[in-house]
Amino acid sequence: MDTGTHVVMGIALGGLATLDPAVFSSHATTTSVLIATIAGSQIPDIDTVLKLRNNAIYIRNHRGITHSIPAVILWPLVLLAVIYPFFPNANLFHLWAWTFAAVFIHVFVDIFNAYGTQALRPFSTKWVALGVINTFDPIIFGIHILGIAIWVLGANPGYTFLIMYGVIVAYYLARFRAKNRVLGEVRRVIPNATEIIIAPTMRFHQWRIAAMNKKQFFVGKAVNSQVEILDHFNRIPVPKTPVIEAAKKDKNLSAFLSFSPVYRWEVDEYIDFYEVRFIDLRYRSNGHYPFVAVVQLDCNLKPISSYTGWVFSEKKLRKKLSIIPS
Structure with a gap:
């Protein structure tokens, strides 16, 4: 997801954490958890600084090792070392647990983008990309902003964000169903396709399509599950010249x-x-x-x-x- 969405996700998770009695009963724990969930929702993307060097390094490494299994374990400990000294009265275990949740959720939601992550490292360097949610999804972002606004107006943050996450889970399921409908239509239009990539856009009913068979590449789009092939190219192997x-x-x-x-x-x-x-x-x-x-x-x-x-x-x-x- 984009930086803005990760920020509001961190705030929402900090609000949800108030349902935890250990967090709700301690001002130090509540404050430190909110700081930690916001920071934890951002820290895996620290590799964005690689773009300052050059695009090649950024493309090779973004969402790579910083989103790996060891990193998900390490980042909460790094944040604890920074945050806990300022809140020595906070419940250390619960602070770690919610920080870990923030880091894990960051990596988990990135899997649903078309870009994906190398979340299975060190066991596999394969990019895991489910391609059902755009990098910036205005509906997900808007739901979070609405939840935060309701919290600011005085509602209970824990139950507000619990309901919000229920709505978001339903939205994700709807996106999977929409993508599967498009996939079925692509298979009908290109029955001999050997590989199909369907990527989301910011609009719920619009998708990008790239597919191939043994002889051609196909590029298209889908609107309301109606597939249109826009370009096709002969599939010529890259020669070893x-x-x-x-x-x-x-x-x-x-x-x-x-x-x-x-x-x-x-x-x-x-x-x-x-x-x-x-x-x-x-x-x-x-x-x-x-x-x-x-x-x-x-x-x-x-x-x-x-x-x-x-x-x-x-x-x-x-x-x-x-x-x-x-």
Whole structure:
């Protein structure tokens, strides 16, 4: 989920914690738990700072080790070491338990996004992505804001957020049902599909679709379970040419390939350099595919420039690469 949603989730969990007698009966425990649940709802995303270095490192590592099983165990202890000295009268066990719950819920809800997490590390580096909730879901965010507002107006926070979480669980189940309806329709439209990826959008009834069979890639959308194929491309295996093999050694393309499961590729030859481009097919937007990896190599196959990430126009991509083709 996005940062804002994780913040309101932390506040809501702190309110729910007041149903715990050990929390409700102690002002120090109540205050420390609220601080800890907000912090615990944020700390797994500390790897966002990697984006300050470059996109390749960020793509390879975001929601990786910081969302792993050891991290879920470690983060609450780190927060306790920081928070507990300021609240020595707080109930240590219950403070830890609610902090652990905040960290666990952060990682758990991220699994439902299309981006996913490596939550099974160190046992598996596979990305776990159920693809039923958008990274920012306005309904989930709005329900939390409503719950917080009701709390501010004087309602019991514990029961308010208990009801709220019941509504959210029902919403998640509705999203699963909606996705399954779309999946069934995609299988009808592309009966020989070997892989289907359905990604949510911010709108409840709209989904992005990327699918493939043995010969083609298909890109489409679904609105109210009605599937429309927008693009299709011949599925051409990536050849092991000297140009492409040299490009694969670049950190940006390597990071892209470690993350993207459905893509097509292009190689362009200019007067004095080659350009290798890999295009993720999952994120079509207004006829454009914004998530790419591009590597430019000189005639000796030495890297000149490269980029991976989101770019919404060719002009901006050229600025990032700092080279204009002849």
